[in-house]
Amino acid sequence: MGNVHFIKIEIMKVCAYCGKKNPETKDHVPPKGIFAPPRPNFLVTVPCCNDCHSDTAKDDEYFRNMLAMRKDTFRHPDVQGILPKIFRSFSKPEQKKLTKSLIKSIKKTELKTSEGIYLGSVVTYDADLSRLDKVVQRIAKGLYYHENNVIFPINGKVKSYTLHDLNIFKKDKIERIIEVLSNAQVKEIGKKTLVYRMAKGEFEHLGLWLLTFFENVDFLVFMIPPTKKENTV
Ligand SMILES: [Zn+2]
Incomplete structure (x- = not known):
């Protein structure tokens, strides 16, 4: 075809x-x-x-x-x-197992203020984050190729985080991340289906990207080039 x-x-x-x-x-x-x-x-x-x-x-x-x-x-x-x-x-039929486990993981969580005032309830479910990360990392590599016309180095690493993971970083690093991203180039695919911000080669020699899907789901992506040692092999 x-x-x-x-x-x-x-x-x-x-x-x-x-x-x-x-x-x-x-x-x-x-x-x-x-x-x-x-x-x-x-x-x-x-x-x-x-x-x-x-x-x-x-x-x-x-x-x-x-x-x-x-x-x-x-x-x-x-x-x-x-x-x-x-x-x-x-x-x-082939999704039966996944659908079952997803339904099982659905929980109703009650929201209360610190004073104990009831705000309502939200429904939550468990997602397999490593599976989501796999897709996010492939998207990041694909966009890297699209932007630069070269492949992301085979020995490089792509790490992705949801914004909930941000608390693993120290406060000054989070501030630096926000500063770098606020100056980064912004592009859109579809009607805000995916908006991505790229800070190329910045942030301690790492590329730092923010991918936002459907205007609300954010993934922070670190594009880490191979270390010099791996590079010379
Ligand atoms: Zn291939």
Whole structure:
């Protein structure tokens, strides 16, 4: 399906994730499932080999479902547009186990002020954060390729954090992170489906990125180049 044409114009390309020459396919960054139909005309794709592309679909679906089930993303037009797909995805036989464990993890948490005044209740559920991180890190590598036209170094590391994790950093580091990000370049894919801020090569030689999905779900991403020792091997 148009493969010949694709290879012709992409002949100098390498897989955005592993660097393999003449990759067979392409990958949407972020996964195209998070955009409501009709999808925007301009979506980012990067060249990708079959190996790097296999097994991404299930994680992408999980990522989409977990983000779209949040109370704070529910009103986003893309989430509204993909809800029918999400309901279908939860009723698939192969998702039975996941749906069951998710339903089991749903909890009602009562919110009270420190004086004990009842504010209402929220419904929470457990998400597999390492699985979400896997998708976030692939998105970050894909965007890195898209922005720089070179792959993120194979020996480099990508670390991602949700904003809830921020308390693992010291106060002065958090202040520095906020300062760097507030001066960073901002770009948007879709209608605020994904907004990303990039501080290239700053912050103690690390690239620091902030990815915001559906205007409310933030992931802080550190792009860490290989150490010099690994670099010379
Ligand atoms: Zn690859």
